[in-house]
Amino acid sequence: MARILMENITKTFIDDKRGGTFTAVNDASFEIKDKEFLVFVGPSGCGKTTSLRMIAGLERQTSGNIYIDEKLVNNMHPKDRDIAMVFQDYALYPHMTIEENLAFGLKNMKVSKQEIKEKIDYATKILGLEQLLDRKPKELSGGQRQRVAVGRAIVRDPKVFLFDEPLSNLDAKLRVQMRIELAELHRRLGATIVYVTHDQVEAMTLGERIVVMNQGEIQQIATPRELYRNPANMFVAGFIGSPPMNFFDCVLETASTIKIGDLTFTLPEKLIERYRSFVGKKVVLGLRPEDIYDEEFAFSVNKTNKARMKVKAIEHLGGENLVYFHVGERIITAKVSGESFIRAGEEKSFVFNLEKMHLFDPV
């Protein structure tokens, strides 16, 4: 069993430069379930690493409680928490061979030679490191070094694995490969994993549940599907999904009519009740690029809401095209079929599938 409960956790640092204090994590509560792959995601500086370090016991929370398997661990030393952390910079010992790197922590824990050998065998097989045991870290590629860093955590057989941006030093192709390996590793080990990244694609592909953070505060905790479909606020809506969700400044004139600049759109029947409290107000309408269509390629989509737009720019990605146009002050992105022939400067009719829209209070 490895279940972690964080209850109203706040971390305040004394700010030496500016004086006073700085709140890196503000009243965060969450649960990490046994065997779960939980991902923390948010922009740089939002408090992800600090959260992870508090779980590990490397940083003491200013207030709040941490439980591991129902036991209050606020005062427990990191080495007694049975948690292994894998860092972004791998932190391998350069003068030791890979085998010595893998064995180092275990030797310190006075594990027997036989047991060390068995654990290293197990980890090297899982990670495909068998041929590299005699090498030094500098003789390995970035991906191989990353695997050794993970191996060092596996040999400890901890209750929980903590990963802090482990793939951010790898090139794009290797990152995708390692992502697949980490997901597979999670299945094989049946381990509880807490994983931190600033990359929303990594979060969406790896996380069973995702904690979205901004400026020290948890914005939403949900499955990837739920985050994409029902973002709790504009921050989450704009952070999850690529290209990001479009925002339009508008007014909900009646329960069923939305005015966006000179455009008047009709709210789908099924959304009228949900957004009734917004009637008469200035609101922000969110619509993802994939929910705006070139009309010629809008198959099996409701075409009630469409408008001619002057195309500002287009990017051909092969399977799809990204089309940019202005609505008011904002630049809107449409992700349309790769078959669609659109040129910059031309006027074209676009369908806005408002069945997929979201309304937010302006910030």
Ligand code: ADP
């Ligand atoms: P992230 O990992 O999301 O990029 P961090 O948790 O590392 O963010 O940092 C959150 C905020 O707390 C940042 O503004 C950072 O400058 C600040 N911070 C982190 N550690 C310390 C520290 N030891 N002293 C003062 N401020 C810190």
Ligand code: MG
């Ligand atoms: Mg960090």
